[in-house]
Amino acid sequence: MTGASTRIVSDLLAGYRAGRLAPLAIIDDVLNAIATQEDRRAWITLLPPEHVRALARAVAAQSPDSLPLYGVPFAIKDNIDLAGVPTSAACREFAYTPTQSAPVVDRLLAAGAIPIGKTNLDQFATGLTGTRSPWGACRNSVDREFISGGSSSGSAVVVATGQVSFALGTDTAGSGRVPAAFNNLVGLKPTCGRLSTRGVVPACRSLDCVALLTRTVHDAARVLTVAQGFDELDPYSRRAAPSPPRSDLRRGSFRFGVPAGAQLEFFGDAESARLFAAAIEQLESLGGQRCEIDFEPFLAAGQLLYGGPFLAERYAAVGEFIERHSAAVLPVTREIILGGRAISAPAAFAGQHRLRELQRAVEQLFTRIDVLATPTAGTIYRIAAVEAEPVTLSSNLSFYTNFTNLLDLTAVALPAGFRADGLPFGISLSAPAWSEEALLELAARFETCGLRRTAAGAHPRA
DSSP states (O other): OOOGGGSHHHHHHHHHHSSSSOOOHHHHHHHHHHHHHGGGGGEEEOOHHHHHHHHHHHHTTSSSSTTTTTTEEEEETTOOEEETOBBBBTTTGGOOOOSHHHHHHHHHHHHHEEEEEEEEGGGOOOOOOOOOOOTTTOOOOOTTTTOOOOOSSSHHHHHHHOOOSEEEEEESTTTTTTHHHHOOOOEEEOOOOTOOTTTTSSSSSSEEEEEEEESSHHHHHHHHHOOOOOTTTTTTTOOOOOOBTTSSSSSSSSEEEEGGGGGGTTOHHHHHHHHHHHHHHHHHHHHHHEEEEHHHHHHHHHHHHHSSSTHHHHHHHHHHHHHHTTTGGGHHHHHHHGGGGGOHHHHHHHHHHHHHHHHHHHHHHHTTOOOEEEOOEEEEEOOHHHSSSSSHHHHHHTTTTTTTHHHHEEEEEEEEOOOSSOOOOEEEEEEETTTTHHHHEEEEEEHSSSSSOOOGGOOOOO
16 A cells, blocks of 8 residues: 555655556555545445546556646545436435536546545535434544534545545535544635536535645645636636735735634633634744734624525525425434525515625725634534534534635635644634635645644544
8 A cells, every 4th residue: 555645636746757656556545545444434425446447547548747636536525416426415315317527526537636436424515513414424534433524524534534635525604614624634615606516516506615625735726726717607606806915925924813802612612722822823923913803793694694594595405305305304404404494585685785784894804904813613522412412513613614605705724733632623714705825825834833743643543
């Protein structure tokens, strides 16, 4: 075996170019790694091994310099289409087999990336725990007793355990960032519309994003470059706009906002509070100037997603299916989505008006700061605790993420150390739309601070 460390995209590509590695050998190594991790419950559908090997042979027939993701194995969340492979959104009765891949997948395939299969998720991408699936609760990559985070649960686990180099997830309320934090990964939530969402089972169609889960910031930037692009057939796709000025996140001083002390919430978790304080000190060591801000506009926006009119958009996406196939849907998922039926048109418009007010307040705030720094999640839970109290604990995990898409922000979740019990902690950096390049530059600087152990040093436990 070549070892999971070679799954880092940049290392893998360097190995191919130097002739030390070959696509077929890497794929065999990937298949062996998958066979040892079956109890993680991370996959829904794996492509047949011979099919994956055939893809590797086709890539190997080309030059390593000819394709930007030459021979890189990746996974796809099972609410994103891959031609000829069922898309289930973690509901067997909903499953269909697309004849075309989602455009974002096509871009990766054309770049030489090799798909391995479709990953587990919270059913209909509704939840942040990774426990709401008929395929079973995904297990954290460090400690199997803890949640993986969701809804892009399987995608995070297969990257964190070295089964693939990167994975596609989706992110409407934190579904790409929370599992990144819980599995010591980078989770990039791009600007809404930067990556096409055609061929993605919608959660909230106007807010959905395709997210990227990677081992390093550099890998996230590399995959973003390939995956992005305007899609004229996707009504929510947007043409790239000039990046807004963000001070000098790349090298010099910058201003970062932090919720005022009384507005920080760790749900009684002193370990998370300690690690967030250390992360703030690291941002200051990079030239950051800390600015306490009023976090209320962000919180108020986040409450509109599940506690307000945007719940009706989830019902618009899959509500009719749930009405017809009630028994096929998990009770907690069914209860949440069907709650959207009761939202009236006047309430929906009132919510839109309120959101506009909050967006303006946040726009004004970003004239005083360059980036917002928060925990990605205030705490982490055992699987058993979430199964006993599924709604409240999932809601707690959304405290720092629900608002992002509603406010048209881009965000990146970053590893930021480990708790005393060995579980990962992460922070998120957020900025206005189209700030990815500057945000990733700052993220790369933060990544070098030494708060993160390597995957090999995380010592997964049974």
